[in-house]
Amino acid sequence: MADSNIKDFLDFLKSEKSFSENTFxxxxxxxxxxxxxxxPVSDEIKEEENDDLLLIRKVSSVTALEIRSYLGHLSKKKLKKTSVSRKLSTIRSFFHFFVKKGIIEDDPTAYISSPKTEKTIPKYLTVDDAFRVLDSICDETLKGLRNRAVFETIYSSGLRVSEAAGLNSENIDFDSRLIKVMGKGSVERIIPVGQKALDAINKYREALCLAFDTEKRKDGTPLFLNLRGGRITTRSIARILDQIMMECGLLFKISPHSLRHSFATHLLDSGADLRAVQELLGHKSLSTTQKYTHVTLDRLMEAYDKAHPRK
Structure with missing residues (x-):
């Protein structure tokens, strides 16, 4: 992977494509x-003084048949179709880049179809269950106050868990009830935040100042801290939610992202405009937001009762 061409491709992904660190x-x-x-690494490559050039020659001669063989290899590993599709997307981008640079003439991925992925409805909470989860968080301790503030904020503004973990103190405008987040690809967006979330954040910050003597907090200081005073991690937020779900008696598993799904679903179920929800979620494509346009049985029955002439 030391060859400059391959390094250039990785640099291209990181800079020009503005991929997040996780996607990269x-x-x-x-x-x-x-x-x-x-x-595969062979004796020929090991003995070659300029093994980078040999690697490039081998990659440049890869055929569509070899790529299909690789996809067959992935299917034997019983990977999800979404994972196989992402891996093929990586390969496509790789060879497109090589064609653009003039390293190869023909793109071997040109006639390879992506695997058909099943359209799944995102896992989300009902309004009652969302309230049950949030109201069950005991906020009598600093830890509880933080947990309440974290999940109220995610649900209130539809944040990704990474966006919530990455919030700094100066990102909250209490007067305007706005929150500034850094989304995927380092794209900044400003979105509304509800009063319940703001109240939870305020209570947490007040307790935090007493606990860590941080009344004069500088810009760039993490908003949500772990118990050692550092920035909370996305994994910690996920573990905390697992515990909260158990404590409030909900016996199914959700991720923090499910609160984001719930945010979008509840807005759309209440009549919010699809493009407005797209802006709030920070989606580049409207098609990404459309997966939330599933409707509940209650709404279907309500529409039926109102509209059908012979119900």
Missing amino acids: RAYKSDLNEFIAFVC
Whole structure:
């Protein structure tokens, strides 16, 4: 992976494509896995003084048949179709880049179809269950106050868990009831935040100042801290939610992202405009937001009762 052409491709993903760190790591891992499959390390490569050039020659001669063989290899591993589709997307981007740079003439991925992925409805909470989860969080301790503030904020503004973990103190405008977040691809957006979330954040900050003596907090200081005073992690937020779900008696598993799904679903169920929800979620494509346009049985029955002439 030391060759400048491959390094240039990775730099292209990170800078020009504005991929998030997680997406970049996934693409890099996918590329390493693909190259290891089509160009296994051999004695020829080990003995070659300029093994980078040999690697490029091997990659440049990869055929569509070899790529299909790799996809067959992935299917044997029983990966989800979404994972296989992402890995193929990495390979496509890789060869498109090589064609653009003039390293190869023909793109071997041109006639390879992406696997059909099933359209799944995102997992979300009903309004009653969302309230049950949030209201069950005991906020009599600093930890409880933080947990209440974290999940009220995610549900109130539809944040990704990484966006919530990445919030700084100066990102909250209490007067305007707005929150500034850094989304995917380092794209900044400003979105409304509800009063219940603001109240929870205020209570947490007041307790935080007493606990850590941080009345004069500088810009860039994390808003949500772990018990050691550092920025809380996305994994910690997920673990905390698992515990809250158990404590409030909901016996199914959700992720913090499910609160984001719930935010979008509840807005649309209440008549919010699809494009407005797209802006709030920070989706580039409207089609990404459309997956939330599923409707509940109650809404279907209500529409039926109102509209059908012979109900």
